[in-house]
Amino acid sequence: MAEHVVIVGSGPAGWTAAIYAARANLNPLVFEGAVTEENRQQGTLPLGQLALTTEVENFPGFPAGDLSGYFKTALDEENHYLADMHHKQGVSGPELMNLMRKQAANFGTRIETDDIVEVDFSSRPFKLKSLEGKEVEAHAVILATGARANYLGLDSEEMYKNRGVSACAVCDGALPRFRNKPLIVVGGGDSACEEADYLAKYASKVHIIHRRDELRASKVMADRVLANDKIQVEWNSVVDEVLGDDENGVTGVRLKSTVDDSTRELEAGGMFVAIGHTPNTKFLDGQIELTDKKYAVWTVPFRTNTSVEGVFAAGDIADSYYRQAVTAAGTGCMAALDAERWLAAQGI
Numbered sequence: 001m002a003e004h005v006v007i008v009g010s011g012p013a014g015w016t017a018a019i020y021a022a023r024a025n026l027n028p029l030v031f032e033g034a035v036t037e038e039n040r041q042q043g044t045l046p047l048g049q050l051a052l053t054t055e056v057e058n059f060p061g062f063p064a065g066d067l068s069g070y071f072k073t074a075l076d077e078e079n080h081y082l083a084d085m086h087h088k089q090g091v092s093g094p095e096l097m098n099l100m101r102k103q104a105a106n107f108g109t110r111i112e113t114d115d116i117v118e119v120d121f122s123s124r125p126f127k128l129k130s131l132e133g134k135e136v137e138a139h140a141v142i143l144a145t146g147a148r149a150n151y152l153g154l155d156s157e158e159m160y161k162n163r164g165v166s167a168c169a170v171c172d173g174a175l176p177r178f179r180n181k182p183l184i185v186v187g188g189g190d191s192a193c194e195e196a197d198y199l200a201k202y203a204s205k206v207h208i209i210h211r212r213d214e215l216r217a218s219k220v221m222a223d224r225v226l227a228n229d230k231i232q233v234e235w236n237s238v239v240d241e242v243l244g245d246d247e248n249g250v251t252g253v254r255l256k257s258t259v260d261d262s263t264r265e266l267e268a269g270g271m272f273v274a275i276g277h278t279p280n281t282k283f284l285d286g287q288i289e290l291t292d293k294k295y296a297v298w299t300v301p302f303r304t305n306t307s308v309e310g311v312f313a314a315g316d317i318a319d320s321y322y323r324q325a326v327t328a329a330g331t332g333c334m335a336a337l338d339a340e341r342w343l344a345a346q347g348i
């Protein structure tokens, strides 16, 4: 029998959609993603990007303070370790995601720890196939697989991931290996500026490597970076090679000029890549309309409808602009309400 609604993805959008769908008696089934090495490498494990961050200070409802007692009562015992590791300041990304997952489960959401790898939206009920070979049918689908950080694609970058190469300053910047050392940030957008600003608190110096001679970032972010004595922009440059050794991990980078092909080396204890994100839409294989950057398109203003009737999208999969936990949760709620109303209109 076909499911009322299948939700694909397990960030704030997916779990909020599940909470609303479960409370609307739609008995949702969530595919939260598989725990595979490939997903670990590319940052697409269950619970999404927030599970890769530390403090979340801007999700409403979690003020600064020691909330670990509350987390212990709210989470299953197997997750009490999160409360034990608690930093006594508000909520962490992994805590927040486990709280959302638990809240969805409390209302009867069924959860599969598996990836959806193939969909057929050409006829209804829709068909979805998982990595483990499960096949499900669904009257409505909510896509909430989010986005992941881009990397440069160098072999040497791959080799030093987790040994000095990161795509998340907020997650990793405070680690001892990066403290009081020169650090590299690659990119010229708001993310690169934000990361450089953040890292400058810990590093001895931050070099922003940008391939052009002006930043893409908003003026306020760019001005802040350019005014910071600890941050230096290396204009018209790209990282040609990440340098390092087994003992120390990253020790520097080789830069190549985009103007004259000349190269030079910079000493660094780490490299943070901030060159944008890629939405996790490959499994859709062109079955819904995507933007030129492969984000899902919302086809009706102020609704989460996609180009396929009965398929809705929520969170970063359709949002390259706000990309916040709270906006993802908001559109997750919208997608569940849109799906509920659409199913009711179909008499399902």
Ligand code: NAP
Pocket: 152, 186, 187, 188, 189, 190, 191, 192, 194, 211, 212, 215, 216, 218, 238, 274, 275, 276, 277, 320, 321, 323
């Ligand atoms: P972005 O604006 O797309 O910028 C990506 C940067 O990476 C660009 O400067 C680009 O260079 C560079 N880049 C891309 N591919 C590269 C490659 N292969 N090698 C070297 N450099 C490469 O991405 P973002 O900074 O992640 O921002 C995404 C969105 O989120 C934006 O709308 C941004 O405003 C928003 N955001 C806002 C805030 C905030 O307001 N606090 C913080 C973060 C992000 P080019 O400039 O040459 O293209």
